[in-house]
Amino acid sequence: xxxxxxxxxxxxxxxPDDWFTWRGxxxxxxxxxxxxxxxxxxxxxxxxxxNILAMSGLVFLILLILFAVFAPVFSxxxxxTGVLSEQYQPPSAxxxxxxxxxxxxxxxRTWYGARISLxxxxxxxxxxxxxGIIWGGISGYKGGRTDNFMMRIIEILYGLPYxxxxxxxxxxxxxxxxxxxxxxxxxxxxxxxxxxxxxxxxIKNYEFVLAxxxxxxxxxxxxxxxxxxxxxxxxxxxxxxxxxSAIFAEAFLSFIGLGISSPNASWGVxxxxxxxxxxxxxxxxxxxxxxxxxxxxxxxNVLGDGLQDALDPKLRK
Amino acid sequence: xxxxxxxxxxxxxxxxWIIITLTFVLMVSVPGSPFNSEGNSNExxxxxxxxxxxxxxxIPVQYLLYLKSIVTLEFGPSISQxxxxxxxxIGRGFPISAELGIVTVIVALISGVTLGVLAALRHNxxxxxxxxxxAVLGISVPNFILATLLIQQLAVNLEWFPVAxxxxxxxxxxxxxxxxxxxxxxxxxxxxxxxxxxxxxxxIKMARAKGLSPWKIIVxxxxxxxxxxxxxxxxxxxxxIMTGSFVIEQIFAIPGMGKYFVESINHRDYPxxxxxxxxxxxxxxxxxxxxxxxxxxxxxxxxVMKKEGE
Numbered sequence: 001x002x003x004x005x006x007x008x009x010x011x012x013x014x015x016p017d018d019w020f021t022w023r024g025x026x027x028x029x030x031x032x033x034x035x036x037x038x039x040x041x042x043x044x045x046x047x048x049x050x051n052i053l054a055m056s057g058l059v060f061l062i063l064l065i066l067f068a069v070f071a072p073v074f075s076x077x078x079x080x081t082g083v084l085s086e087q088y089q090p091p092s093a094x095x096x097x098x099x100x101x102x103x104x105x106x107x108x109r110t111w112y113g114a115r116i117s118l119x120x121x122x123x124x125x126x127x128x129x130x131x132g133i134i135w136g137g138i139s140g141y142k143g144g145r146t147d148n149f150m151m152r153i154i155e156i157l158y159g160l161p162y163x164x165x166x167x168x169x170x171x172x173x174x175x176x177x178x179x180x181x182x183x184x185x186x187x188x189x190x191x192x193x194x195x196x197x198x199x200x201x202x203i204k205n206y207e208f209v210l211a212x213x214x215x216x217x218x219x220x221x222x223x224x225x226x227x228x229x230x231x232x233x234x235x236x237x238x239x240x241x242x243x244x245s246a247i248f249a250e251a252f253l254s255f256i257g258l259g260i261s262s263p264n265a266s267w268g269v270x271x272x273x274x275x276x277x278x279x280x281x282x283x284x285x286x287x288x289x290x291x292x293x294x295x296x297x298x299x300x301n302v303l304g305d306g307l308q309d310a311l312d313p314k315l316r317k
Numbered sequence: 318x319x320x321x322x323x324x325x326x327x328x329x330x331x332x333x334w335i336i337i338t339l340t341f342v343l344m345v346s347v348p349g350s351p352f353n354s355e356g357n358s359n360e361x362x363x364x365x366x367x368x369x370x371x372x373x374x375x376i377p378v379q380y381l382l383y384l385k386s387i388v389t390l391e392f393g394p395s396i397s398q399x400x401x402x403x404x405x406x407i408g409r410g411f412p413i414s415a416e417l418g419i420v421t422v423i424v425a426l427i428s429g430v431t432l433g434v435l436a437a438l439r440h441n442x443x444x445x446x447x448x449x450x451x452a453v454l455g456i457s458v459p460n461f462i463l464a465t466l467l468i469q470q471l472a473v474n475l476e477w478f479p480v481a482x483x484x485x486x487x488x489x490x491x492x493x494x495x496x497x498x499x500x501x502x503x504x505x506x507x508x509x510x511x512x513x514x515x516x517x518x519x520x521i522k523m524a525r526a527k528g529l530s531p532w533k534i535i536v537x538x539x540x541x542x543x544x545x546x547x548x549x550x551x552x553x554x555x556x557x558i559m560t561g562s563f564v565i566e567q568i569f570a571i572p573g574m575g576k577y578f579v580e581s582i583n584h585r586d587y588p589x590x591x592x593x594x595x596x597x598x599x600x601x602x603x604x605x606x607x608x609x610x611x612x613x614x615x616x617x618x619x620x621v622m623k624k625e626g627e
Contacts, residue, residue, distance in 0.1 A: 152328070159332035161601050163560040164594055165339070171582055171590060172343040248459050255461050255564060256579050271462060275568070283469065290462040298457035 012215040044233075047310040054306020057299035064296060068114035077105035080264065088282045098284040100273060109265035110288050116266040117247045117296065120181060124246035125239045127185040132192025133235070137223055139193070140200030151197070157190050166249065170258045180259060184246050195238050199231030233311030240304035244297040251293055267293045321613060329606045336598040340591045341383050345376060347587070383591075392592030397584040403592035410574035411596075413483055414562055417573060420493050421558050425500035430547070432501070433508025434540065440513060448505060455502025461564040464495035468568070483571045492569045496561050500554045504547055511543040548612050552605040559597060 097106035253259035254268025274285035392403035581589035
């Protein structure tokens with residue numbers, strides 16, 4: 001390669017062909033491949049599959065989603081109307097999970113509750129991720145004073161007691177699915193933004209980003225193509241932890257009377273409704289919503305733990 | 318260090334001001350007067366009531382009066398129970414809630430650290446799996462579910478413990494158990510993972526080579542360093558215990574602040590909601606601040622100046 005007299009601006013598109021030449025296969029190094037070459041995601045999946053606990057969590061969640069979507073459709077009972085003469089029926093062939101104090105079918109209500117819990121959980125996680133990626137991405141990438149300023153805001157928001165703010169918002173705005181999700185995400189995105197920022201700050205100093213920059217790649221493209229895909233691991237792990245905490249928050253709010261209200265079903269509402277009933281021995285009204293809240297949170301937690309191990313390339317064996 | 322404390326102090330003040338102003342803005346934006354639903358059809362009565370609670374003044378004046386009431390710690394009378402002030406409620410409820418909270422924190426810390434250390438020492442053994450199983454369950458089962466299950470099994474079916482109120486140590490067992498399980502689980506997992514890391518480090522090997530007893534190595538050398546992350550999550554754990562106490566106090570009919578708070582929410586008793594929210598937030602924000610300072614003081618590896626955001 002000779003130095004050119006008038007070096008034109010070189011970008012990734014017009015690199016002269018003669019800069020690079022095909023030198024044939026390196027048969028020596030080719031023999032040295034120690035393990036199958038896998039992409040990041042293939043490798044993560046391979047390792048996740050071996051984690052029995054995380055996989056059973058995943059299977060449970062998939063089944064839960066399928067039931068939440070289809071079970072109410074096929075159920076012969078309505079979610080909000082019951083037959084009073086059939087109150088507190090123990091589980092039987094007609095009512096698989098029994099009936100509650102108003103003669104409503106607990107099986108049907110459980111799956112309606114699952115819909116609400118899962119919807120709230122996934123929406124909250126999705127909104128958190130969106131805001132968190134934008135905020136954390138800009139803050140981490142720009143650095144300097146912008147970062148300082150944006151982090152101060154996060155630090156202040158982080159100090160606000162999460163559930164108290166949510167309670168305040170729901171006292172004022174009429175509780176509905178929409179307001180609950182908004183209230184949960186008003187300060188909920190902060191954790192995600194911190195994680196994204198940390199990742200971006202670390203990755204932006206790597207050589208491949210420098211290479212990209214030296215070819216004149218525009219900032220948005222660097223963020224989209226270089227920074228985000230490489231910080232996906234921690235983001236996904238954080239998401240699997242956001243979903244159960246949102247599900248817990250919804251159940252908690254419904255339980256203290258600030259969430260979805262009866263006659264609509266959510267797991268928190270059902271648990272609250274059954275508080276009096278368990279004292280008289282009608283255990284099934286509490287057992288089923290309690291079981292599904294706990295197992296859903298359990299499944300998300302073990303899946304999150306598994307993903308954390310699987311998505312961390314340092315732990316690759 | 319002083320600069321760090323001052324900076325944290327400033328952020329704490331801003332956070333406090335935001336929560337104070339947020340409560341005010343939200344309460345002012347509530348549609349209608351808080352007296353409409355009480356059945357006071359008489360307009361004169363209503364006007365007098367509004368005057369009594371300063372609701373007839375322009376909003377900036379109300380805001381200033383509100384700030385003044387907070388600075389002087391006079392939160393004013395309750396609306397649903399006019400013969401009581403918010404201060405009375407806090408004064409009566411806070412000692413009970415504090416008692417519940419302190420016992421919970423102690424129980425969670427001791428049991429959590431013990432479980433975590435045992436799990437780390439018997440890594441991949443039966444005890445490890447057992448205690449981590451307990452920990453994951455503790456994180457997964459919401460405290461209000463655990464509370465109702467405990468009442469049903471241990472209080473109603475077996476009659477081992479009394480169901481409600483707050484009189485003797487026996488009354489404390491179930492609420493503390495319900496409230497402490499979640500934080501215990503988090504502490505146990507954290508202690509385990511940091512213990513595992515610490516135990517592989519050279520200075521532990523060194524201590525072993527010196528011939529120190531295993532007990533001394535664990536308690537004096539390993540645990541001391543392994544507990545640092547536990548201190549960092551104490552703030553969040555305290556917040557969790559506090560919000561948890563709202564439901565636990567309601568379920569067990571404990572006359573603490575949390576019970577008043579949930580009742581005030583159900584009655585839409587705005588002065589009580591505002592007062593207790595500000596009180597709770599201030600308490601928590603100050604706790605977070607203390608945790609931050611403690612962390613800066615305790616860990617010699619961390620130069621507090623470097624703690625920029627992360």
